[in-house]
Amino acid sequence: MAACTLSMINGWQEKLIEAKGDCVEMEMGMEFKQLTADIISYTTFGTSFMEGKEVFEIQMELMERAIASITDIFIPGIQYLPTRWNRRTWILKRRMRNTLKNIIVSRLKSKVDGVSDTSYGDDLLGLMMGLSTIESSKREESGLELNMDEIMDECKTFFLAGHETTSHLLTWTMFLLSINKEWQEKVREEVLRECGMGIPDADKLSKLKLVNMVLLEALRLYTPVIVLVRKATKEMKLGNLTIPKNTQISIPLAIIHRNKKYWGEDANEFNPMRFAEGVKKAAKHPNALVAFSIGPRACIGQNFAIMEGKTVMALILQRFSFSLSPDYKHAPTDRLTLQPQYGLPILLKPLQV
Numbered sequence: 001m002a003a004c005t006l007s008m009i010n011g012w013q014e015k016l017i018e019a020k021g022d023c024v025e026m027e028m029g030m031e032f033k034q035l036t037a038d039i040i041s042y043t044t045f046g047t048s049f050m051e052g053k054e055v056f057e058i059q060m061e062l063m064e065r066a067i068a069s070i071t072d073i074f075i076p077g078i079q080y081l082p083t084r085w086n087r088r089t090w091i092l093k094r095r096m097r098n099t100l101k102n103i104i105v106s107r108l109k110s111k112v113d114g115v116s117d118t119s120y121g122d123d124l125l126g127l128m129m130g131l132s133t134i135e136s137s138k139r140e141e142s143g144l145e146l147n148m149d150e151i152m153d154e155c156k157t158f159f160l161a162g163h164e165t166t167s168h169l170l171t172w173t174m175f176l177l178s179i180n181k182e183w184q185e186k187v188r189e190e191v192l193r194e195c196g197m198g199i200p201d202a203d204k205l206s207k208l209k210l211v212n213m214v215l216l217e218a219l220r221l222y223t224p225v226i227v228l229v230r231k232a233t234k235e236m237k238l239g240n241l242t243i244p245k246n247t248q249i250s251i252p253l254a255i256i257h258r259n260k261k262y263w264g265e266d267a268n269e270f271n272p273m274r275f276a277e278g279v280k281k282a283a284k285h286p287n288a289l290v291a292f293s294i295g296p297r298a299c300i301g302q303n304f305a306i307m308e309g310k311t312v313m314a315l316i317l318q319r320f321s322f323s324l325s326p327d328y329k330h331a332p333t334d335r336l337t338l339q340p341q342y343g344l345p346i347l348l349k350p351l352q353v
């Protein structure tokens with residue numbers, strides 16, 4: 001995480017030198033999208049990072065296509081016709097599958113050839129491949145089994161679920177700190193006190209209480225996932241309501257997060273102090289913050305996301321002060337996840353010249 005973030009920051013420093021000024025404007029939405037893509041690619045594919053990144057780039061294009069077609073009029077059967085749009089989508093899907101398959105096959109080969117030791121690597125792919133190749137008796141015992149298609153699907157899910165969400169968490173945190181300068185100062189003081197100019201390790205990250213509170217407040221005000229959908233598998237009671245079997249229910253997270261009944265009169269304001277005594281005591285209901293969902297299908301990557309948020313924000317706060325560019329237009333928009341429609345242009349000023 002830190003290495004990817006420092007590489008992004010180096011790029012900013014080079015831009016500053018080129019601009020020969022004392023500050024530089026960067027569009028943070030794009031910066032963070034690239035950064036979180038790099039981080040999740042490293043986590044998933046480790047040494048096969050470059051090939052893995054290619055897979056994710058294709059996946060991003062496929063996702064853009066999926067978003068674009070949401071607003072199209074749907075003609076039954078059109079998805080099977082060899083239109084230009086469909087042909088491009090098919091090519092992308094084939095390329096993604098082949099590249100992923102090649103990565104997996106070359107890992108298997110490196111173990112057979114003895115290039116690698118006993119494991120397939122300590123990245124996510126390596127761990128999943130370890131599960132798929134343990135002896136079948138042990139597999140049954142542990143209930144763990146993954147075939148090639150499942151491994152490929154898991155890699156795609158992790159990227160899809162963990163990339164844009166975390167990038168928007170960082171973007172909105174940066175936005176909130178750029179318009180709440182006293183909080184930017186407070187969290188910078190905390191980072192410098194606990195970590196100095198060093199790279200924060202797990203122990204230091206756990207001491208960044210204010211940074212944590214700011215991230216939670218950003219998740220509340222600008223929750224990346226604004227709505228969850230569930231289907232009732234049987235008739236059930238929800239409060240006073242009877243929900244018939246097969247009813248689809250939308251759970252509006254963004255509305256719950258700004259509901260004055262739970263959060264008080266300042267529900268629409270930025271006030272990280274509400275999290276001073278932890279998430280459960282921040283509102284009148286212990287589960288009023290549902291950005292990561294709750295229950296058995298809750299986000300599996302929530303600790304990873306918060307750790308990423310703290311690491312990235314700490315490294316930026318150590319090196320830059322920042323403010324909102326006059327070009328910024330406030331237009332949060334839902335494109336599967338909540339993002340600033342026109343990006344987030346930020347003016348970055350180095351703290352040590």
Ligand code: HEM
Nearest residue numbers: 161162165166169224225291292293297299300301304305
């Ligand atoms: C700020 C960042 C994140 C937010 C707001 C977020 C939010 C969520 C939410 C709301 C769900 C539940 C979706 C549903 O039930 O319909 C979910 C599921 C999931 N998330 Fe995240 N997520 C974040 C980061 C991550 C990261 C970094 C990873 C991976 C490293 C990840 C992996 C997953 C996976 C695999 C699931 C599916 C879990 C399951 O169905 O069992 N997420 N996430």
